[in-house]
Amino acid sequence: MLEAFFGNIPLMIILTGALVGCASTLVGTFLVLRGNSMLSDAISHSIIFGIVIVWLLTRETAGPVQILGAALTGVLTVYLTELLFSTKRVNYDAAIGLVFPVLFSIGVLLLNVYARDVHIDQHTVLLGEIGFVWLDTMTIGGYDVPNALAFMSLVTIVNLLFVTLFYKELKITTFDPGLAAALGFVPGVMFYALLFLVSATGVAAFDAVGAVLFIAFVIVPPSAAYLLTDRLWLMLVYGSVISIASSISGYYIAIAFDVSIGGMMAVMTGIFFTIAFLFGPRYGVIARAYRRQGERQENELRTVAVHLYSHEDTEDQAEENVALALQTHLGWSHEAAHRVIANGISDDLFIRRGNLLTLTPKGRATARSILEPWRNEAPATP
Amino acid sequence: MLELLNDYTIQTVTMGAALLGISSGVLGCFAVLRKQSLLGDTLSHAALPGICIGFLIAGARDLGSILAGALVTGAAAALVVLALTRMSRLKTDAALGIALGVSFALGVVLLTYIQGTGNASQGGLDSFLFGQAAAILRSDLWIMGSIALASLLLVAALWKEFKLVSFDPGYAASLGMPVVVMEVAMTTMVALAVVVGLQMVGVVLMTAMIIAPPVAARQWTRRLGTMVVLSAIFGTVAGVTGAILSATARGLSTGPLIVLAISAIVLVSLLVSPERGIIWEMVRRWRDRRALRARQVLTTLHAMAEQHGNRHYPAELGSLDTFHGTDTRRALARLEDRGLIRPVAHEPEITPHWELTQSGYAEAERLAAEIVGDR
Numbered sequence: 001m002l003e004a005f006f007g008n009i010p011l012m013i014i015l016t017g018a019l020v021g022c023a024s025t026l027v028g029t030f031l032v033l034r035g036n037s038m039l040s041d042a043i044s045h046s047i048i049f050g051i052v053i054v055w056l057l058t059r060e061t062a063g064p065v066q067i068l069g070a071a072l073t074g075v076l077t078v079y080l081t082e083l084l085f086s087t088k089r090v091n092y093d094a095a096i097g098l099v100f101p102v103l104f105s106i107g108v109l110l111l112n113v114y115a116r117d118v119h120i121d122q123h124t125v126l127l128g129e130i131g132f133v134w135l136d137t138m139t140i141g142g143y144d145v146p147n148a149l150a151f152m153s154l155v156t157i158v159n160l161l162f163v164t165l166f167y168k169e170l171k172i173t174t175f176d177p178g179l180a181a182a183l184g185f186v187p188g189v190m191f192y193a194l195l196f197l198v199s200a201t202g203v204a205a206f207d208a209v210g211a212v213l214f215i216a217f218v219i220v221p222p223s224a225a226y227l228l229t230d231r232l233w234l235m236l237v238y239g240s241v242i243s244i245a246s247s248i249s250g251y252y253i254a255i256a257f258d259v260s261i262g263g264m265m266a267v268m269t270g271i272f273f274t275i276a277f278l279f280g281p282r283y284g285v286i287a288r289a290y291r292r293q294g295e296r297q298e299n300e301l302r303t304v305a306v307h308l309y310s311h312e313d314t315e316d317q318a319e320e321n322v323a324l325a326l327q328t329h330l331g332w333s334h335e336a337a338h339r340v341i342a343n344g345i346s347d348d349l350f351i352r353r354g355n356l357l358t359l360t361p362k363g364r365a366t367a368r369s370i371l372e373p374w375r376n377e378a379p380a381t382p
Numbered sequence: 383m384l385e386l387l388n389d390y391t392i393q394t395v396t397m398g399a400a401l402l403g404i405s406s407g408v409l410g411c412f413a414v415l416r417k418q419s420l421l422g423d424t425l426s427h428a429a430l431p432g433i434c435i436g437f438l439i440a441g442a443r444d445l446g447s448i449l450a451g452a453l454v455t456g457a458a459a460a461l462v463v464l465a466l467t468r469m470s471r472l473k474t475d476a477a478l479g480i481a482l483g484v485s486f487a488l489g490v491v492l493l494t495y496i497q498g499t500g501n502a503s504q505g506g507l508d509s510f511l512f513g514q515a516a517a518i519l520r521s522d523l524w525i526m527g528s529i530a531l532a533s534l535l536l537v538a539a540l541w542k543e544f545k546l547v548s549f550d551p552g553y554a555a556s557l558g559m560p561v562v563v564m565e566v567a568m569t570t571m572v573a574l575a576v577v578v579g580l581q582m583v584g585v586v587l588m589t590a591m592i593i594a595p596p597v598a599a600r601q602w603t604r605r606l607g608t609m610v611v612l613s614a615i616f617g618t619v620a621g622v623t624g625a626i627l628s629a630t631a632r633g634l635s636t637g638p639l640i641v642l643a644i645s646a647i648v649l650v651s652l653l654v655s656p657e658r659g660i661i662w663e664m665v666r667r668w669r670d671r672r673a674l675r676a677r678q679v680l681t682t683l684h685a686m687a688e689q690h691g692n693r694h695y696p697a698e699l700g701s702l703d704t705f706h707g708t709d710t711r712r713a714l715a716r717l718e719d720r721g722l723i724r725p726v727a728h729e730p731e732i733t734p735h736w737e738l739t740q741s742g743y744a745e746a747e748r749l750a751a752e753i754v755g756d757r
Binding site: 037104126127 | 420423466469478480486490498512586590600639642
């Protein structure tokens with residue numbers, strides 16, 4: 001049973017992809033919320049340096065030592081970036097863009113030099129080889145488990161534990177670092193712990209998706225989730241669901257077109273993000289346009305109600321409170337004026353008597369609530 | 383060495399590197415000054431799908447269509463970033479990351495698709511990832527050169543406008559300048575700079591060539607004109623150094639070498655440039671601290687003298703140290719050098735004592751008056 005499970009290559013690939021996505025989402029959510037997304041860019045590039053250095057020192061290409069050692073480079077990158085920024089000579093984004101290329105360049109050159117001995121080539125660095133995760137396996141409890149899957153599971157569990165155990169701390173340091181510091185939560189420590197986990201996830205995911213695609217997994221699912229909900233835990237859930245869906249759909253599309261599986265999975269996160277961006281229930285483009293339209297219509301009705309009210313029972317009523325006046329005096333187009341009149345009548349704000357538009361009691365109340373808002377609070381006592 | 387310069391490949395590579403350095407050096411200045419450094423990162427990663435699309439359309443490794451493709455997808459990515467920040471509640475950093483990650487993924491997918499079709503000339507595409515100076519042809523130089531020239535002419539023509547929009551967009555808008563058009567033009571320039579450098583540095587590291595030369599140049603000057611020229615020089619020096627190293631030592635990617643060269647220039651500029659150099663600032667701070675310490679000690683001696691009604695009150699070293707919470711011997715030695723205090727013996731104690739000289743007392747009075755005046 002389990003043997004068939006671990007022997008199922010497509011399942012292993014999809015599972016690895018889903019774990020990369022989930023582990024990245026767990027930590028990426030906080031980067032996106034803090035406004036530090038591009039640090040994942042810096043980290044993912046510079047862990048190459050760490051991976052090569054750790055390999056030179058220990059001759060280990062994967063495993064816990066590699067994950068811990070190389071992850072330190074990610075933290076080092078952020079530390080150097082902050083150090084450079086603290087000299088006040090460059091902006092923060094320029095500091096990011098100055099530090100990581102150096103480490104990345106050294107990493108690539110070392111790869112060039114040791115190309116014959118090390119198993120990673122330039123391609124792997126950028127693209128990963130998720131399609132071949134089943135090649136390297138280890139034996140756990142009598143079963144052959146793909147290395148990448150085992151390490152990704154480990155990292156996912158660690159990330160999950162971190163987020164659950166420090167949920168409250170993460171929440172407060174993310175949303176209100178000032179308060180967190182005042183309450184003694186040491187936001188800096190939480191920040192670096194988070195970055196360490198981002199780096200560790202990047203190293204573990206490196207064999208599967210490479211350095212650059214990892215950025216997509218860290219930033220895109222949380223961003224999509226951010227457009228779908230206001231609740232932090234739901235954001236984590238949605239992000240994970242999107243990652244899993246991207247992994248499954250990306251795998252089958254990639255197989256169908258014979259293209260990079262990891263790349264397609266990352267593209268799918270982009271597709272799901274686009275869907276969230278367009279159709280999100282509250283923050284989606286369409287929902288916002290629809291809401292804005294509703295607000296505009298409501299505003300138009302309020303304008304008409306006030307207009308009618310202010311000229312009601314005056315001498316120029318016959319000139320002002322007619323359909324034509326909405327075009328000549330309020331500057332609306334013919335179509336707009338007609339639409340507003342139709343909406344107003346169906347909303348029971350005014351009725352049409354011959355040419356004249358006459359407010360209903362409801363319409364009068366609307367106008368009065370705008371012109372004399374204080375009456376709403378204290379009922380009139382003449 | 384002369385032989386090296388006569389080598390055809392080396393000549394080509396050097397010219398390519400110079401073009402890269404000049405265009406990214408000049409165009410990057412505006413991106414860095416407008417605090418949009420990482421836009422260059424996104425644009426360069428987003429060039430990858432464009433390279434593949436250009437290749438697919440041309441059906442061969444035709445540099446013109448490849449660079450055109452890179453320019454188009456770069457511009458599209460910039461538009462996506464703009465749309466995401468304007469039309470959603472995401473911040474700029476997330477928008478940049480999304481555009482970068484997804485477009486690079488798309489590029490990877492297209493790259494593997496091209497490899498799958500088994501097109502014989504696809505081998506050349508790999509060189510766009512990390513840069514391969516040796517792969518540059520003479521004919522490529524014409525294309526790179528004309529793009530670089532066109533973008534430089536654009537900068538020259540709109541110099542005043544770019545300057546104003548970079549430093550004070552609000553004022554520019556109030557003068558009735560089409561700020562949005564200018565910003566689009568400057569973003570396009572970043573994309574152009576990326577495109578020129580793609581063959582030399584590659585998509586992944588091109589960002590460094592946009593950011594590093596301007597940052598280094600900024601250290602040496604306050605004037606935009608000088609900064610742009612210096613930036614171009616730094617970019618060229620780094621480009622030529624990296625390219626020649628890469629072309630002579632086979633197997634080393636050009637991009638990383640160029641990046642390390644320009645980063646070394648940045649580091650030196652950050653440390654030793656006059657005015658803004660970090661080392662000079664540290665020296666300045668250390669001097670200030672030393673001067674302040676001397677004034678503090680002098681003031682203390684003066685206060686003790688006043689307290690005891692004795693202008694030449696001998697103050698004991700240990701009590702001075704304790705009062706200031708630090709070793710004061712160096713400060714005392716410097717004050718003695720300036721003739722403001724002198725060591726005295728105070729029998730029967732054997733520890734060193736100091737008293738104010740005539741000029742020392744006057745100086746301390748002056749300082750005290752200054753402090754009171756400041757209040």
